[in-house]
Amino acid sequence: SQELEQSPQSLIVQEGKNLTINCTSSKTLYGLYWYKQKYGEGLIFLMMLQKGGEEKSHEKITAKLDEKKQQSSLHITASQPSHAGIYLCGADEDETSYDKVIFGPGTSLSVIP
Protein backbone atom coordinates (compact mmCIF):
# COMPACT_ATOMS: atom_id res chain seq x y z
CA SER A 1 0.00 0.00 0.00
CA GLN A 2 1.06 3.57 -0.56
CA GLU A 3 2.70 5.47 2.27
CA LEU A 4 3.38 9.16 2.53
CA GLU A 5 6.24 10.67 4.48
CA GLN A 6 6.56 14.32 5.37
CA SER A 7 9.61 16.29 6.35
CA PRO A 8 10.39 18.00 8.52
CA GLN A 9 8.14 16.68 11.27
CA SER A 10 8.06 20.14 12.84
CA LEU A 11 9.38 23.53 11.95
CA ILE A 12 9.84 26.78 13.86
CA VAL A 13 10.66 29.85 11.80
CA GLN A 14 10.96 33.56 12.35
CA GLU A 15 8.26 35.69 10.77
CA GLY A 16 9.29 36.76 7.29
CA LYS A 17 11.43 33.72 6.56
CA ASN A 18 10.79 31.30 3.72
CA LEU A 19 10.27 27.61 4.34
CA THR A 20 9.68 24.35 2.50
CA ILE A 21 7.78 21.23 3.53
CA ASN A 22 8.23 17.98 1.61
CA CYS A 23 5.92 15.07 0.99
CA THR A 24 7.36 11.85 -0.42
CA SER A 25 5.45 8.83 -1.63
CA SER A 26 6.48 5.21 -1.95
CA LYS A 27 4.48 5.00 -5.19
CA THR A 28 3.49 7.23 -8.08
CA LEU A 29 1.22 10.06 -7.01
CA TYR A 30 -1.92 10.32 -9.10
CA GLY A 31 -3.45 13.15 -7.16
CA LEU A 32 -1.67 15.08 -4.42
CA TYR A 33 -3.51 17.30 -1.98
CA TRP A 34 -2.25 19.79 0.54
CA TYR A 35 -4.33 20.64 3.59
CA LYS A 36 -3.74 22.95 6.52
CA GLN A 37 -5.05 22.34 10.00
CA LYS A 38 -5.05 25.20 12.44
CA TYR A 39 -4.63 24.16 16.03
CA GLY A 40 -7.99 23.13 17.46
CA GLU A 41 -9.79 23.59 14.14
CA GLY A 42 -10.72 21.56 11.10
CA LEU A 43 -8.75 20.93 7.93
CA ILE A 44 -8.70 23.44 5.11
CA PHE A 45 -8.01 22.42 1.52
CA LEU A 46 -5.10 24.38 0.01
CA MET A 47 -4.52 22.92 -3.44
CA MET A 48 -4.41 19.82 -5.57
CA LEU A 49 -1.70 18.73 -8.02
CA GLN A 50 -2.07 16.02 -10.63
CA LYS A 51 0.45 16.43 -13.42
CA GLY A 52 4.19 15.87 -13.17
CA GLY A 53 5.96 19.21 -12.95
CA GLU A 54 2.74 21.00 -12.05
CA GLU A 55 3.03 24.03 -9.80
CA LYS A 56 0.23 25.98 -8.15
CA SER A 57 0.19 29.05 -5.96
CA HIS A 58 -2.26 30.51 -3.51
CA GLU A 59 -1.29 33.81 -1.94
CA LYS A 60 2.20 33.17 -0.52
CA ILE A 61 1.98 29.37 -0.67
CA THR A 62 3.35 27.47 -3.67
CA ALA A 63 3.19 23.72 -4.17
CA LYS A 64 4.91 21.65 -6.80
CA LEU A 65 4.69 18.03 -7.89
CA ASP A 66 7.95 16.68 -9.30
CA GLU A 67 8.22 15.19 -12.79
CA LYS A 68 8.39 11.65 -11.48
CA LYS A 69 5.27 12.29 -9.42
CA GLN A 70 6.67 10.83 -6.24
CA GLN A 71 7.40 13.99 -4.31
CA SER A 72 5.67 17.27 -3.66
CA SER A 73 7.00 20.34 -1.96
CA LEU A 74 5.08 23.16 -0.30
CA HIS A 75 6.88 26.47 -0.13
CA ILE A 76 5.82 29.46 1.95
CA THR A 77 7.35 32.82 1.15
CA ALA A 78 7.72 35.51 3.83
CA SER A 79 5.97 33.46 6.50
CA GLN A 80 3.46 35.08 8.83
CA PRO A 81 1.97 33.96 12.16
CA SER A 82 -1.25 33.16 10.28
CA HIS A 83 0.63 30.40 8.45
CA ALA A 84 1.11 28.47 11.69
CA GLY A 85 -0.59 25.10 11.84
CA ILE A 86 -0.20 21.52 10.71
CA TYR A 87 0.30 20.90 7.01
CA LEU A 88 -0.88 17.56 5.72
CA CYS A 89 -0.32 16.04 2.32
CA GLY A 90 -2.81 13.52 1.01
CA ALA A 91 -2.76 11.32 -2.08
CA ASP A 92 -5.18 9.31 -4.15
CA GLU A 93 -4.42 5.67 -3.58
CA ASP A 94 -4.69 4.93 -7.29
CA GLU A 95 -5.28 6.63 -10.61
CA THR A 96 -8.99 6.04 -10.80
CA SER A 97 -9.66 8.53 -7.98
CA TYR A 98 -12.48 6.29 -6.91
CA ASP A 99 -10.63 5.15 -3.89
CA LYS A 100 -9.71 6.64 -0.57
CA VAL A 101 -7.14 9.33 0.00
CA ILE A 102 -4.33 8.53 2.38
CA PHE A 103 -2.58 11.19 4.43
CA GLY A 104 0.94 11.83 5.57
CA PRO A 105 1.72 12.33 9.27
CA GLY A 106 1.77 16.10 8.99
CA THR A 107 4.30 18.88 9.53
CA SER A 108 3.76 21.24 12.43
CA LEU A 109 4.71 24.82 11.61
CA SER A 110 5.19 27.54 14.19
CA VAL A 111 5.95 31.12 13.14
CA ILE A 112 7.53 33.37 15.72
CA PRO A 113 6.53 37.05 15.43
Added chain:
Amino acid sequence: GAGVSQSPSNKVTEKGKDVELRCDPISGHTALYWYRQRLGQGLEFLIYFQGNSAPDKSGLPSDRFSAERTGESVSTLTIQRTQQEDSAVYLCASSLIPGSNEQFFGPGTRLTVL
Protein backbone atom coordinates in the same frame (compact mmCIF):
# COMPACT_ATOMS: atom_id res chain seq x y z
CA GLY B 1 -25.91 23.80 5.75
CA ALA B 2 -23.09 24.38 3.32
CA GLY B 3 -20.41 22.27 4.96
CA VAL B 4 -19.87 18.96 6.70
CA SER B 5 -21.28 18.94 10.21
CA GLN B 6 -20.51 16.64 13.09
CA SER B 7 -22.13 16.07 16.43
CA PRO B 8 -21.51 16.22 19.24
CA SER B 9 -18.56 18.59 19.13
CA ASN B 10 -17.32 17.23 22.43
CA LYS B 11 -18.05 13.98 24.20
CA VAL B 12 -16.79 12.86 27.58
CA THR B 13 -17.59 9.31 28.56
CA GLU B 14 -16.59 6.70 31.06
CA LYS B 15 -14.48 3.71 30.15
CA GLY B 16 -16.66 0.82 29.06
CA LYS B 17 -19.55 2.92 27.77
CA ASP B 18 -20.67 2.99 24.14
CA VAL B 19 -20.60 6.21 22.13
CA GLU B 20 -22.14 7.23 18.84
CA LEU B 21 -20.73 9.99 16.68
CA ARG B 22 -22.66 11.55 13.83
CA CYS B 23 -21.60 13.05 10.53
CA ASP B 24 -23.75 14.98 8.07
CA PRO B 25 -21.89 15.24 4.76
CA ILE B 26 -22.36 17.88 2.10
CA SER B 27 -25.49 17.14 0.12
CA GLY B 28 -24.69 15.22 -3.07
CA HIS B 29 -21.27 14.01 -1.92
CA THR B 30 -21.13 10.30 -2.53
CA ALA B 31 -17.90 9.58 -0.65
CA LEU B 32 -17.64 9.80 3.12
CA TYR B 33 -14.59 9.19 5.29
CA TRP B 34 -13.95 8.81 9.00
CA TYR B 35 -10.55 9.59 10.45
CA ARG B 36 -9.10 9.60 13.93
CA GLN B 37 -6.53 12.10 15.10
CA ARG B 38 -4.82 11.47 18.38
CA LEU B 39 -3.20 14.37 20.19
CA GLY B 40 -0.10 15.51 18.31
CA GLN B 41 -0.47 12.91 15.58
CA GLY B 42 -1.58 12.81 11.95
CA LEU B 43 -4.82 11.53 10.50
CA GLU B 44 -5.54 7.84 10.87
CA PHE B 45 -7.94 6.48 8.26
CA LEU B 46 -10.80 4.47 9.78
CA ILE B 47 -13.48 3.75 7.18
CA TYR B 48 -14.60 4.92 3.75
CA PHE B 49 -18.05 4.82 2.14
CA GLN B 50 -18.47 5.30 -1.61
CA GLY B 51 -21.99 5.29 -2.99
CA ASN B 52 -23.60 1.87 -2.75
CA SER B 53 -20.32 -0.03 -2.72
CA ALA B 54 -19.28 -2.09 0.27
CA PRO B 55 -17.43 0.21 2.70
CA ASP B 56 -13.66 -0.01 3.07
CA LYS B 57 -13.28 -0.90 6.75
CA SER B 58 -9.57 -1.61 6.58
CA GLY B 59 -8.69 1.18 9.01
CA LEU B 60 -10.98 0.23 11.87
CA PRO B 61 -8.65 -0.55 14.81
CA SER B 62 -10.80 -3.22 16.45
CA ASP B 63 -14.20 -4.87 16.34
CA ARG B 64 -15.39 -2.37 18.92
CA PHE B 65 -15.53 0.16 16.10
CA SER B 66 -18.30 0.15 13.51
CA ALA B 67 -19.88 2.66 11.16
CA GLU B 68 -23.00 2.89 9.09
CA ARG B 69 -24.20 5.19 6.39
CA THR B 70 -27.75 5.58 5.19
CA GLY B 71 -27.64 5.92 1.41
CA GLU B 72 -25.58 8.98 0.59
CA SER B 73 -26.46 10.90 3.70
CA VAL B 74 -25.79 10.70 7.42
CA SER B 75 -23.15 8.40 8.86
CA THR B 76 -22.68 7.24 12.42
CA LEU B 77 -19.49 5.92 13.95
CA THR B 78 -20.08 3.72 16.98
CA ILE B 79 -17.45 2.78 19.51
CA GLN B 80 -18.46 0.06 21.92
CA ARG B 81 -16.93 -0.49 25.36
CA THR B 82 -14.75 2.60 25.02
CA GLN B 83 -11.17 2.52 26.23
CA GLN B 84 -8.92 5.39 27.25
CA GLU B 85 -6.84 4.93 24.10
CA ASP B 86 -9.96 5.77 22.08
CA SER B 87 -9.63 9.38 23.23
CA ALA B 88 -9.04 11.46 20.11
CA VAL B 89 -10.65 13.85 17.68
CA TYR B 90 -12.80 11.97 15.19
CA LEU B 91 -13.01 13.73 11.85
CA CYS B 92 -15.48 13.12 9.09
CA ALA B 93 -14.97 14.24 5.50
CA SER B 94 -16.98 14.01 2.31
CA SER B 95 -16.09 14.39 -1.32
CA LEU B 96 -17.88 14.54 -4.65
CA ILE B 97 -17.19 11.50 -6.82
CA PRO B 98 -16.63 11.48 -9.73
CA GLY B 99 -14.78 14.64 -10.59
CA SER B 100 -12.74 15.63 -7.61
CA ASN B 101 -11.34 13.81 -4.65
CA GLU B 102 -10.98 17.05 -2.69
CA GLN B 103 -12.25 16.22 0.75
CA PHE B 104 -14.27 18.65 2.82
CA PHE B 105 -13.77 18.11 6.51
CA GLY B 106 -16.13 18.59 9.40
CA PRO B 107 -15.02 20.29 12.61
CA GLY B 108 -14.57 16.97 14.37
CA THR B 109 -15.82 15.39 17.57
CA ARG B 110 -13.43 15.46 20.49
CA LEU B 111 -13.88 12.25 22.46
CA THR B 112 -12.47 11.92 25.94
CA VAL B 113 -12.69 8.58 27.69
CA LEU B 114 -12.13 8.81 31.43
